[in-house]
Amino acid sequence: MTVMHVRRLLPQRITLRARLTLIYGGLFFAAGIVLLGSTYALFHQQISSGGSVRFASLGPGESPPTIGKGTTVTANGDTLTGGDAEKFLVSERSRIENAATTSLITQGGIALAIVGGVAVGFGWLIAGRTLAPLRQVTETARRIAAAPVAERGLHERIALRGPDDEVKDLADTFDTMVERLDRSFAGQRRFVANASHELRTPLTLSRAMVEVAMHRKSASPDLVQLGDDLLEINGRHERLITGLLLLASSENEVIQQAPVDLADVVEHVVADTAREADATGVVVTEDLDETVVSGDALLLERLVQNLVENGIRHNVAADGWVRVTTRMGNDATVHLEVSNTGPDVPPYDIPMLFEPFRRLDNDRLATAKGAGLGLSIVRSVAAAHQGDVVAEPRQGGGLVVRVTLPAATDA
Incomplete structure (x- = not known):
């Protein structure tokens, strides 16, 4: 399988929630393995440093027999002395050590897997709860970016509620930035509209004055030609002002x-x-x-x-x-x-x-x-x-x- 095929099989994007869950689970399993290893090492050390062990099997009402040094009583009631007693003790210690080690590793591994799975599930839930404010920030930013006109969605705010932490600082900073942009765009639209309205009045007056001067009986041909040129220039300015007004009004949402x-x-x-x-x-x-x-x-x-x-x-x-x-x-x-x-x-x-x-x-x-x-x-x-x-x-x-x-x- 080529490298390109391997890349296609791998997921293109791993979410932050999944990465945090993997980190939590990996750390938990690593800590559990270290704990099992330490417990096994301490247990093995304790078993190896232990002294002679005496085994006896007593029935109800029976008193323990008197046993001298180097004497061992088995579970069946047999009394062993000398080398037989030492061999018995060594074999019993090895059997107990192997049984305890197997129980520790097997049952401890199963317990670690079960508790680790539960910990990963809780880690997934906790990561989702922790990252929920970030999803809210992302969804708000996506709605603003998807607005048909750049300034159309700037009225939205995240208004995040929660503990005063880094995520809330990010949301508040984002709200402040969007609010400043909204004020800037609104001020620009108001300026264009107000300036256009203020400019239409003197243009209307100048057109009226030029037309009055042109239509006088004493107006010379040069004056009439000058009036035509001035009216053409005035008409261009009026079209410009009308276009600015329409541009400012068309950027607002059509309500009716x-x-x-x-x-x-x-x-x-x-x-x-x-x-x-x-x-x-x-x-x-x-x-x-x-x-x-x-x-x-x-x-x-x-x-x-x-x-x-x-x-x-x-x-x-x-x-x-x-x-x-x-x-x-x-x-x-x-x-x-x-x-x-x-x-x-x-x-x-x-x-x-x-x-x-x-x-x-x-x-x-x-x-x-x-x-x-x-x-x-x-x-x-x-x-x-x-x-x-x-x-x-x-x-x-x-x-x-x-x-x-x-x-x-x-x-």
């Missing part, structure tokens, strides 16, 4: 859910973006099946709109197209796929596209194509609905973006 047919949402979005598609020469096609999910209709509409707008804006100049499909999966899921023609996208650049303010050309400025929040919002909305989104390069250029969402339970 309603059945939403993604096919209807796609039809509405395609009709809404038809003017932009016609202006850029991009053909948008649909292949839709009824796909009902539970969620927020506005957020889901924004998800589809961002994908379709990205497909239109990041496309080729001629013969460009965007294809949108919806399908029901076999595992109670809904699949939305948006593919488009466009420039070649390296596979290693795709994760970067889902980060806020990141684009394929590493441009971090807001342009006419968007503010760099489209796919970030898509991922946040999908995660808020317990879904997932993946993208991959399309052969020939462009992207294929697939969104998977849980189907409505009453669909």
Whole structure:
């Protein structure tokens, strides 16, 4: 049998509980063997150093006979003297020693095995009770790590109760770390939301002032052109602020859910973006099946709109197209796929596209194509609905973006 086969037969993972049980049992059996060996050595020494032994077999009412030095009475009542007595004593001592040794080793070994098995069982139970707090820590950390959004499960705490020992210190330290992370993420979301709200007011005022100045009868053509440029810049900033607000809100859990047919949402979005598609020469096609999910209709509409707008804006100049499909999966899921023609996208650049303010050309400025929040919002909305989104390069250029969402339970 080769080394590889031996490794396959061996268990891949031995739990800490099993290792502690093996250690407890090994130490107990080692101590028991040492105890039996010591008892045997002391017994053998005591037997070897013993003097003459007299044996007599007396009946009821009989008085022991008078025996002189070097005389021995056997169990049968025979009296032995001289060399016969010494030989008898030696044979009797050897017989007793062998019987005691056999009894000590055999019965002691059986007793050691029985008590050792009981000790291993108790060791398994005690190890389980001792490691129970560690399992609680592990399960809490696993639930936090399995949350669809990184900060979604940070509200959980271990709150371990028990003796003030090293395990409780570990749990309390973990709770403190998670609490600080939770406060940090919550503060970041509040800052984005508050900053976005505060910035929308001056942008609205500046738009109104520019429009008033442009529509004056005395406005010169240069002033009107300047107003158009300012309104375009103002519109980009408004889109950026709207994207930030939506990104902050989509990272919260969707509490109020309603059945939403993604096919209807796609039809509405395609009709809404038809003017932009016609202006850029991009053909948008649909292949839709009824796909009902539970969620927020506005957020889901924004998800589809961002994908379709990205497909239109990041496309080729001629013969460009965007294809949108919806399908029901076999595992109670809904699949939305948006593919488009466009420039070649390296596979290693795709994760970067889902980060806020990141684009394929590493441009971090807001342009006419968007503010760099489209796919970030898509991922946040999908995660808020317990879904997932993946993208991959399309052969020939462009992207294929697939969104998977849980189907409505009453669909």
